[in-house]
Amino acid sequence: xxxxxxxxxxxxxxxxxxxxxxxxxxxxxxxxxxxxxxxxxxxxxxxxxxxxxxxxxxxxxxxxxxxxxxxxxxxxxxxxxxxxxxxxxxxxxxxxxxxxxxxxxxxxxxxxxxxxxxxxxxxxxxxxxxxxxxxxxxxxxxxxxxxxxxxxxxxxxxxxxxxxxxxxxxxxxxxxxxxxxxxxxxxxxxxxxxxxxxxxxxxxxxxxxxxxxxxxxxxxxxxxxxxxxxxxxxxxxxxxxxxxxxxxxxxxxxxxxxxxxxxxxxxxxxxxxxxxxxxxxxxxxxxxxxxxxxxxxxxxxxxxxxxxxxxxxxxxxxxxxxxxxxxxxxxxxxxxxxxxxxxxxxxxxxxxxxxxxxxxxxxxxxxxxxxxx
Amino acid sequence: xxxxxxxxxxxxxxxxxxxxxxxxxxxxxxxxxxxxxxxxxxxxxxxxxxxxxxxxxxxxxxxxxxxxxxxxxxxxxxxxxxxxxxxxxxxxxxxxxxxxxxxxxxxxxxxxxxxxxxxxxxxxxxxxxxxxxxxxxxxxxxxxxxxxxxxxxxxxxxxxxxxxxxxxxxxxxxxxxxxxxxxxxxxxxxxxxxxxxxxxxxxxxxxxxxxxxxxxxxxxxxxxxxxxxxxxxxxxxxxxxxxxxxxxxxxxxxxxxxxxxxxxxxxxxxxxxxxxxxxxxxxxxxxxxxxxxxxxxxxxxxxxxxxxxxxxxxxxxxxxxxxxxxxxxxxxxxxxx
Numbered sequence: 001x002x003x004x005x006x007x008x009x010x011x012x013x014x015x016x017x018x019x020x021x022x023x024x025x026x027x028x029x030x031x032x033x034x035x036x037x038x039x040x041x042x043x044x045x046x047x048x049x050x051x052x053x054x055x056x057x058x059x060x061x062x063x064x065x066x067x068x069x070x071x072x073x074x075x076x077x078x079x080x081x082x083x084x085x086x087x088x089x090x091x092x093x094x095x096x097x098x099x100x101x102x103x104x105x106x107x108x109x110x111x112x113x114x115x116x117x118x119x120x121x122x123x124x125x126x127x128x129x130x131x132x133x134x135x136x137x138x139x140x141x142x143x144x145x146x147x148x149x150x151x152x153x154x155x156x157x158x159x160x161x162x163x164x165x166x167x168x169x170x171x172x173x174x175x176x177x178x179x180x181x182x183x184x185x186x187x188x189x190x191x192x193x194x195x196x197x198x199x200x201x202x203x204x205x206x207x208x209x210x211x212x213x214x215x216x217x218x219x220x221x222x223x224x225x226x227x228x229x230x231x232x233x234x235x236x237x238x239x240x241x242x243x244x245x246x247x248x249x250x251x252x253x254x255x256x257x258x259x260x261x262x263x264x265x266x267x268x269x270x271x272x273x274x275x276x277x278x279x280x281x282x283x284x285x286x287x288x289x290x291x292x293x294x295x296x297x298x299x300x301x302x303x304x305x306x307x308x309x310x311x312x313x314x315x316x317x318x319x320x321x322x323x324x325x326x327x328x329x330x331x332x333x334x335x336x337x338x339x340x341x342x343x344x345x346x347x348x349x350x351x352x353x354x355x356x357x358x359x360x361x362x363x364x365x366x367x368x369x370x371x372x373x
Numbered sequence: 374x375x376x377x378x379x380x381x382x383x384x385x386x387x388x389x390x391x392x393x394x395x396x397x398x399x400x401x402x403x404x405x406x407x408x409x410x411x412x413x414x415x416x417x418x419x420x421x422x423x424x425x426x427x428x429x430x431x432x433x434x435x436x437x438x439x440x441x442x443x444x445x446x447x448x449x450x451x452x453x454x455x456x457x458x459x460x461x462x463x464x465x466x467x468x469x470x471x472x473x474x475x476x477x478x479x480x481x482x483x484x485x486x487x488x489x490x491x492x493x494x495x496x497x498x499x500x501x502x503x504x505x506x507x508x509x510x511x512x513x514x515x516x517x518x519x520x521x522x523x524x525x526x527x528x529x530x531x532x533x534x535x536x537x538x539x540x541x542x543x544x545x546x547x548x549x550x551x552x553x554x555x556x557x558x559x560x561x562x563x564x565x566x567x568x569x570x571x572x573x574x575x576x577x578x579x580x581x582x583x584x585x586x587x588x589x590x591x592x593x594x595x596x597x598x599x600x601x602x603x604x605x606x607x608x609x610x611x612x613x614x615x616x617x618x619x620x621x622x623x624x625x626x627x628x629x630x631x632x633x634x635x636x637x638x639x640x641x642x643x644x645x646x647x648x649x650x651x652x653x654x655x656x657x658x659x660x661x662x663x664x665x666x667x668x669x670x671x672x673x674x675x676x677x678x679x680x681x682x683x684x685x686x687x688x689x690x691x692x693x694x695x696x697x698x699x700x701x702x703x704x705x706x707x708x709x710x
Contacts, residue, residue, distance in 0.1 A: 175569070253577055254628075273583055284539060284571040 004091045005078040009069040013150025016043050020068045030058045044274035051361045057081050059088050119192035124172035125165040129157025134201040134226045138164035141208030145171025151360035165193045175287025181298040183216035190217050207231040215309050228320040229367050235309045236335035242303020244330050249292045266327045266352040321370050325351030377566040382538035383423045389570045390545045391431050398435045401463025405438040443469050447476035454496035455484050464500040468514045481550040482525030493548040503556040510680035515645040520552040521621040527551040528622040532596035534564040539573035556593045576623035584612030587702050588632040591642040601695035611706050621651050630663050637668035638705045647675040669708035672701045
């Protein structure tokens with residue numbers, strides 16, 4: 001029975017405990033190859049497509065659309081065509097569902113995020129996975145946190161060490177903003193976390209404001225950055241959606257928050273109640289309102305981007321790739337298109353400002369391939 | 374994120390706020406000692422341990438143990454509030470509000486208005502509500518409807534530890550008197566609660582669960598009973614939208630109305646008695662402002678109009694149950710189909 005593979009409910013992000021099957025994109029009997037789109041799964045945060053990891057025939061769909069399964073629950077069975085139906089039956093019958101995690105061990109277990117007092121301030125990070133070569137470090141954008149990488153970090157952690165951090169003023173990190181709030185100031189957070197973990201050289205992946213911060217780190221530590229993946233980064237032009245920045249800073253209530261968050265994605269339906277609630281829970285923390293206002297003033301005065309690094313790109317020694325969503329309503333895709341020819345620029349259709357969530361599997365593949373090349 | 378009980382969440386909110394602002398004091402019966410105390414220093418921290426550790430850290434000047442005299446506690450707290458402190462007073466059982474209601478209802482609630490806006494009254498009254506412990510008719514009531522009926526008072530009825538911490542900090546920072554109702558059977562209920570201080574705005578309901586078939590509004594312990602009912606109903610394909618108003622004054626009318634405009638069906642669950650109650654108030658609100666959207670009569674699942682029975686079996690019957698909630702939802706769901 002070793003050639004029978006269980007397709008089970010994946011774990012996307014720290015808080016996911018179960019997922020709901022929305023639709024199967026393959027039918028029983030279909031031949032499956034790695035990275036074929038198998039099914040759509042709804043998590044509390046967002047809906048995502050799960051791809052196949054192995055080759056085989058989709059022999060049995062165990063969980064139908066509408067079903068909600070715990071992480072590790074059996075959704076389907078993959079096996080070569082020659083395996084007898086009886087064997088599949090036996091496999092399904094004998095499948096031992098993993099124990100559903102009780103409330104005692106949901107998040108604060110050993111593989112959850114940790115905090116360091118590095119550099120005299122509290123910084124939270126999530127360090128998972130192992131592998132050869134420099135670890136991948138994820139840097140989120142304005143108002144985000146390490147959970148922004150919920151679809152990327154677990155997948156890439158299968159073959160690499162991955163570290164996602166919360167920048168100052170964000171997530172579980174300090175809300176005391178007693179430093180110069182420019183890209184170099186935030187890049188020091190990366191340095192602090194890496195120093196605490198005794199990590200020298202890394203691959204950097206940065207989104208939006210985190211992209212500009214990754215660039216700042218790479219410019220001051222060129223020998224420590226093996227590659228740069230920049231997803232819809234700031235710093236390539238003056239345009240930015242001032243209405244979004246202003247609305248995000250001001251939003252206190254569910255309705256307001258939902259309205260601005262919908263600007264982030266191509267399909268507004270992706271913004272779930274849980275996603276809105278997470279943002280509000282962050283924004284309610286003492287110090288966050290002041291931190292976000294201060295960052296917005298420094299980075300996006302009068303609804304425009306202040307500092308740029310477009311000219312510095314040519315001087316960077318490490319490989320750089322750019323990823324963007326065609327329908328980005330926060331920072332125009334033209335900022336990325338202008339760099340085509342100088343570096344790889346990947347533009348995704350039907351994606352907004354969060355291609356790493358909206359097109360997670362494709363973005364993960366781009367990052368993995370970029371590291372290998 | 375760490376899991377904390379409602380008791381821990383409230384304790385942490387008090388301690389963090391008292392560290393931040395030296396004008397915050399705690400005053401009430403047994404808030405320093407309580408059961409097992411040597412009479413001087415902290416042992417249990419009130420009858421339910423919510424104020425544990427505060428006297429050790431903040432001292433007797435800021436954690437004031439009082440005699441059993443609710444009128445003096447509330448009178449002192451209201452006066453302290455209007456003269457510049459931020460008292461968090463404890464009314465051990467909300468059932469005792471009768472002896473101190475002049476101080477609350479006719480004094481604290483009216484100061485801002487009577488002094489032409491020149492006085493503020495940043496007073497929090499923490500108090501225990503709820504039936505289910507066979508504590509009989511004088512220690513089991515949920516009179517938040519009465520507090521809600523008084524203009525000038527704000528009223529908070531949290532259902533989980535996350536909300537409890539954020540709403541208590543919000544209450545302490547609010548410049549008006551706030552009655553903060555804690556259900557006596559829920560102190561050990563745990564949820565993910567950030568270590569950092571945070572606030573939850575008043576008048577912002579929590580949508581506990583999404584659904585398009587029937588809107589269910591529930592408070593405090595009834596939120597959890599409604600969730601149990603929701604899981605049962607979901608097996609039959611009935612998806613309720615569950616709304617926890619969190620504060621009854623101010624009330625987030627918009628969230629309730631918008632939901633009913635979508636579902637056309639409403640069930641309100643309230644552990645309190647039904648006459649002139651929150652359940653009745655919300656029913657009137659929806660009948661008044663969303664009548665055209667209704668596809669079925671509004672149903673209220675409440676306690677009967679009687680004192681809370683002492684006999685455990687009768688008390689069980691008295692409190693709304695998940696079964697009663699599910700039955701009401703089915704009735705409303707099936708109406709006119």
